[in-house]
Amino acid sequence: MCLLLLVGCARPPVAPPVLHLTDAVIEGEAVWSGEVRITGVVVVKKNGHLTILPGTRVLFTPIDIDGDGIGDSELLVEGGIVARGTPEQPILFTSAAENPQKSDWKFLYLNFAREGVIEHIISEYAFSGIQVHFCQASVKNSVFRHNVDGVRFSTVNLEVSGNLIHDNTHGLRFEERRGRAHVHHNEIRDNDINIFVVTRSDDNSLIEYNNITAAGQYHVKLGFDQAGDLTLPRNWWGSADPVEMRRLFFDHDFDAHLGRVHAPEPLAAPLSLALP
Numbered sequence: 001m002c003l004l005l006l007v008g009c010a011r012p013p014v015a016p017p018v019l020h021l022t023d024a025v026i027e028g029e030a031v032w033s034g035e036v037r038i039t040g041v042v043v044v045k046k047n048g049h050l051t052i053l054p055g056t057r058v059l060f061t062p063i064d065i066d067g068d069g070i071g072d073s074e075l076l077v078e079g080g081i082v083a084r085g086t087p088e089q090p091i092l093f094t095s096a097a098e099n100p101q102k103s104d105w106k107f108l109y110l111n112f113a114r115e116g117v118i119e120h121i122i123s124e125y126a127f128s129g130i131q132v133h134f135c136q137a138s139v140k141n142s143v144f145r146h147n148v149d150g151v152r153f154s155t156v157n158l159e160v161s162g163n164l165i166h167d168n169t170h171g172l173r174f175e176e177r178r179g180r181a182h183v184h185h186n187e188i189r190d191n192d193i194n195i196f197v198v199t200r201s202d203d204n205s206l207i208e209y210n211n212i213t214a215a216g217q218y219h220v221k222l223g224f225d226q227a228g229d230l231t232l233p234r235n236w237w238g239s240a241d242p243v244e245m246r247r248l249f250f251d252h253d254f255d256a257h258l259g260r261v262h263a264p265e266p267l268a269a270p271l272s273l274a275l276p
Contacts, residue, residue, distance in 0.1 A: 026079075032056050037096060038073050038105075039063065046114070048079040054120070055089035059096035060105030070127045071095075074106035077113045085120030087276060090143070095125040102148050102169070103127045110137055118142060120276060128152045129168070141276050144168065150191065155179040164275045166190045176201040183207040187275055192216040195232075199225035211270045213238035221250040222258045229259040236267040 016034035023040035026048040033053040039061040044050045052058070060073035075093075085091040095104035107128035110116045116137030122145075123129035129144035129151060136157040143164045144150035150168040151160060154175040160183045165171040171191035172183065175198045183205065188194045194215045195207070212219050212235050219237060222230065230251075237245045242263075246253065249261040 026050055032058070035059065037061065038075065040073055042075050044075075044077045044079045044081060046078050049115070050077065050079070050081045050083075052081070052083040052085075052091050054085045054091065056085075057092045057094070059094055060126075061096045062104040070103045071105040074109055076109045076111065077116065078111060080113060080115035081110065082115065082117045083119070083121055084117060087120060087141075089120075090276065091121040093121060093123040093126070093129075097125075100125040100146070102146055107131045107152075109133075110135055113137065122276075123147065128173075132156050132158055139163065143276050144171075149173045149196075153179070153181060156181060158182070161185050162273070162275065163187070169193070170196040172196070172207075173198060174201065174205070175199050176204055178202075179204070181205040181207075184209045185271065185273055186210045187273055188212045189214045190216070193218050193221045195220045196223065197221070197226050197230055198223040201226060201230060202228060203231050207232045208234040209267075209271060211236045211273065213270070215248055217248075218250045219245070219248040220261045222261065224255075224257070227257065227259055229262060231262045231264065233264045234267060235263065236270045237263065240266055240268050242266070 019036045021038050021042050024042045026044045031051045033056050036058045062071045065072050083091050097104050104125045108130045110132045113135040118139045120141050122143045124146045126147045128149040129147040132153040134155050138159045141162040145167050148169045150165040150171045152173040155177040156179040158181040163186045165188045168191045171188045171194045173196040177200045194212050251261040252258050
C-alpha cells in the first residue's frame, strides 16, 4: 500500500524556465537546456565556455536594426562551445517568428574559438546556419536547412561529416584562405547552389564521398575571383555521365577568368548514408 501511495503521489518533472537573453555576454562556464530565447547578440567571450544540452531549443528573435534584410540576432563564440545533441534529442537553432523565413536571424558564428564541437543540431531560417572562421572545429551529424548559407567557413581546420544540408540558397560556401577542411559523407542536395567557392581557395580542402545532387542552379559555382582550379574527387553527382556533371559546374567553361572544377573518380551510385 505504501508503495502504491508513493507512486501515486510522484510529481512529473518540471520544465526549466525559459532563458531570455538580450545582448548578453557569457564569461566562465554556462550550460543551456530547455528553451533559450535570444534577442540581439549573445557573445561567448574568450574566457567563456558554453555547453548546450540535448533537446535544447534556441530561438532567435527576428530584428533588423540596420535594415539590410538580415536578422541581427546571433550567437557569437570566441571562447568554447560544445553543442552535442543526440539522434533522439537534437539541439534546435531556429527563428522565433510565427512564420519563419530565411535570414530571420544571423548565424551561429565560431570566430577564433578555442573549442568548437557541433553534433546533432538542426539550424534553420538563418542567414548562415553556421559560420566557422579562424579556428579548429567539427560539425557532424546535423541538419542545415532553409538558410541563405547552410555551412560557411574560411581559414579553418574543419571536419564536416554526416550532415544533411538541403533547401538553402548555398549548401556549402567557403573561402580557404590557407585553411583546410575535410568534407565527407554528407548529403548536399536541393540547394540553389550546392557548393559555392567564393574566392582564394587553393584546392587544399578535401571534399569527397558526398551525395551532391538536385541543385536548383549549379552543383558547384566558382566566385568571380576564384581563378584557381578545384578538385572534388569520389562524389556522387546524381549521374555518372561526365557531360551531365559538367553542365552543372559554373567554372572556366562559363567564364574564362575562372578556374576549372575537376571531379575525378565519380561514384557510380549514391552512397548509403546514416543521416540525422
